[in-house]
Amino acid sequence: MFLRITTAPLSLPNSLNDFGMTSSSNPIVSLNEFTYKKGTEIYGEKESAEYVYQVKTGAVRSYKLLSDGRRQIGAFHLVGDIFGLENGASHRFTAEAIVETTVRLIRRQSLETVADSDVMVAKNLLCMTTNNLQHAEDHMLLLGRKTSLERVAAFLLEMDKRIAASAVMALPMSRRDIADYLGLTLETVSRALSRLHELGVIGFLGNTQRQIVLLDRQQLATIDLQD
């Protein structure tokens, strides 16, 4: 197997805090780390949801498949993001590591137990679910009504908000991943990026095609029509 198991330090970093747990409210929640190689599955659709995950390093894609192989990526999970949070017992997406990825694991059951008594934790669960819902709602508008250029512009702006360490954005995902996120083909994504390049809105850095510089955020925002 490709898994490397390590025990987390006892001084909690920030994952439990993200659920609104204070050090006093819950002393011991199983907290481990796993590392997944590029392209490996973290969990499958309809598998029982035993853990909730937080990305420590790397990037993850969550997707659904139709029976003939068509794929729709519902979300990308980047460093710090929590994913795999389901209310029912089973996962509604398949999650895969896009690149080598280390995640923190929280047992779902321990989380639920705490939520039963701690209203603060319960509220945070609701808040996180609501954020996911809001993202899905915005994405429905993109998938249902935006043109290919608008979709790619929206994608770049979203990633800029979430990744941009500096002016340059290092995308972990391939053109195919972007296409399956935006409901397009990889060729259409490539053409849209070329077009934005011609227009002087974005630039490519170095010799890789995944390092993108946003030269004109203003114009990108104009291309991506807002609601």
Place this chain on the structure above:
Amino acid sequence: MFLRITTAPLSLPNSLNDFGMTSSSNPIVSLNEFTYKKGTEIYGEKESAEYVYQVKTGAVRSYKLLSDGRRQIGAFHLVGDIFGLENGASHRFTAEAIVETTVRLIRRQSLETVADSDVMVAKNLLCMTTNNLQHAEDHMLLLGRKTSLERVAAFLLEMDKRIAASAVMALPMSRRDIADYLGLTLETVSRALSRLHELGVIGFLGNTQRQIVLLDRQQLATIDLQD
């Protein structure tokens, strides 16, 4: 104004129960009814969310608009459905009555107050939000990856589950509404329905085009590829 205001009977019907409230847990939550005429707005996007709603009779569409008028309907709310539940302070959709519609109103604040103390209510809020999330996730797959025929088939099956009083389904919404829900044009929806009619999968009842009979659910499910 088009509003008719009535006070609800003191014996709670089922709306508060839907939030997990027992008669003992909370005696008084403001509970009123409003009636909206066909086509009128119940609330607008970005308006502050003062109430949560439950459809008593009628039907509601929730949608987002792009600046140039393109519309994406995120959900239809039918009898019994609760909508307008936002975590943030403001609505993320515009809600309109599709036909004359009566709703029950619950003050958002009173709901929040109860949720702070009553874990049961908080859990029900989470559960409802999760159901909305699940619907949005499934709809992303439809919008991103399904063909027009698959979308219309999926729509009919969804409505069949939710409306079908008998074998016949009386759709409250127009072809345009269906189109904006499925990310298509009304012409494409009409053609898909005609095609399903030719194929003997559905039938039209009486002299209206909105009464549809599902003649072959099996084949409909085959057309709508599942994940």
Place this chain on the structure above:
DNA sequence: CGGAGTGTTGATAAGAGTCAATACTAGTGG
């Protein structure tokens, strides 16, 4: 260096959109 994986670009096809004509339905008022 070689080969697999990834990305770009071009030619063509197909599905859905647009525009337009017509039919059907429901609501209005004489």
Place this chain on the structure above:
DNA sequence: CCACTAGTATTGACTCTTATCAACACTCCG
């Protein structure tokens, strides 16, 4: 009650965006 009208639905002809198929280029590894 019927005729008129506005709104809604269907269908056809044509266009356009995006998908598909294919060739080629680049990059990252071993």
